[in-house]
Amino acid sequence: MIELQHVSKAFNGVTVIDDLSLHIARGEFTVILGSSGSGKSTLLKMMNRLLEHDSGRILFADDEIRSFRPEAIRRRMGYAIQSVGLFPHWNVEKNIATVPTLLKWPAGRIHERVTELMTLLQLDAELYRQRYPHQLSGGQQQRVGVARALAGNPEVLLMDEPFGALDPVTRGALQLEIARIHKAFDKTIVLVTHDIDEALSLATRIVLLDQGRIVQSGTPLQMLSSPTNDFVTDFFGRSDVGIKLLGLQRVATHLRADERAAGEPVLASLSLREALSIFLSRQVDRLPVVDSDGQPLGVIHFHDLLDLRP
Ligand SMILES: Nc1ncnc2c1ncn2[C@@H]1O[C@H](COP(=O)(O)OP(=O)(O)OP(=O)(O)O)[C@@H](O)[C@H]1O
Ligand SMILES: [Mg+2]
Numbered sequence: 001m002i003e004l005q006h007v008s009k010a011f012n013g014v015t016v017i018d019d020l021s022l023h024i025a026r027g028e029f030t031v032i033l034g035s036s037g038s039g040k041s042t043l044l045k046m047m048n049r050l051l052e053h054d055s056g057r058i059l060f061a062d063d064e065i066r067s068f069r070p071e072a073i074r075r076r077m078g079y080a081i082q083s084v085g086l087f088p089h090w091n092v093e094k095n096i097a098t099v100p101t102l103l104k105w106p107a108g109r110i111h112e113r114v115t116e117l118m119t120l121l122q123l124d125a126e127l128y129r130q131r132y133p134h135q136l137s138g139g140q141q142q143r144v145g146v147a148r149a150l151a152g153n154p155e156v157l158l159m160d161e162p163f164g165a166l167d168p169v170t171r172g173a174l175q176l177e178i179a180r181i182h183k184a185f186d187k188t189i190v191l192v193t194h195d196i197d198e199a200l201s202l203a204t205r206i207v208l209l210d211q212g213r214i215v216q217s218g219t220p221l222q223m224l225s226s227p228t229n230d231f232v233t234d235f236f237g238r239s240d241v242g243i244k245l246l247g248l249q250r251v252a253t254h255l256r257a258d259e260r261a262a263g264e265p266v267l268a269s270l271s272l273r274e275a276l277s278i279f280l281s282r283q284v285d286r287l288p289v290v291d292s293d294g295q296p297l298g299v300i301h302f303h304d305l306l307d308l309r310p
Contacts, residue, residue: 007056018212031199034209078149086133099152117147246272255298
């Protein structure tokens with residue numbers, strides 16, 4: 001879907017993206033992680049030509065990104081960013097409707113789409129649609145930004161710290177919503193974040209950047225269980241890697257199918273992290289496991305969880 005081949009970018013002679021190659025497949029949820037200044041935003045902005053790259057090639061759907069007209073890119077790639085963003089002199093409705101208006105949708109359809117997206121992002125449509133950005137909280141502005149990115153039903157969503165200003169509860173709800181949109185509509189999503197837990201829970205693939213280069217990329221599980229060097233290990237934090245690993249795996253993949261045990265059963269779909277807290281609160285060393293219909297599947301052992309921890 002998006003392919004970068006040996007892409008470099010410098011600002012004032014300082015290299016910020018350094019000979020970087022990356023392939024983002026259709027339908028993937030790629031999360032770009034890295035410390036401040038590592039080049040995450042620059043990388044994202046080059047994907048939709050908000051910034052031009054100096055050398056190398058960037059392909060979108062097999063064509064050079066430079067060959068697309070800017071309107072075509074805007075229609076096919078939604079973009080949401082934390083800080084810059086909403087047009088200050090346009091109300092919420094007009095902001096969200098940017099791409100549909102560009103696409104000359106009929107007024108009624110635009111109105112409906114705005115209502116639908118505001119509801120999706122938990123903004124009261126009647127209360128907020130006529131407001132201007134400065135009359136909204138930071139978190140509400142962010143949600144309008146995400147709604148605007150989704151409005152034209154783009155194939156690709158590019159998001160730069162879209163949930164940065166949100167409280168943990170709203171942030172969690174929006175993360176769930178984005179995960180749902182990813183699955184339901186088969187979108188290709190590229191999201192930049194500082195938040196390691198956000199990356200681990202959302203990504204099908206994490207790309208860890210340092211000084212404009214990819215240090216490692218892989219599934220969340222690979223990043224935690226097979227870090228290629230100390231930088232990766234340090235980045236994900238040595239202390240609670242075990243707990244994070246448990247959060248990524250399900251009871252279903254670690255049960256002993258040929259055993260049965262007594263007691264209140266747990267669901268096979270639980271994460272091992274949730275299972276761990278049940279073990280600890282019940283003070284038992286094994287738990288019976290059932291499927292969603294309550295059929296016994298086997299037993300999970302406390303010691304099997306401990307063996308997983310590095
Ligand atoms: N327009 C610009 N002119 C000059 N330097 C820039 C420009 N944009 C970014 N840089 C520099 O490029 C480097 C990478 O910036 P970038 O915004 O991509 O980092 P980032 O990983 O997104 O950081 P953060 O997590 O703080 O948002 C930084 O050193 C930054 O100062
Ligand atoms: Mg940034």
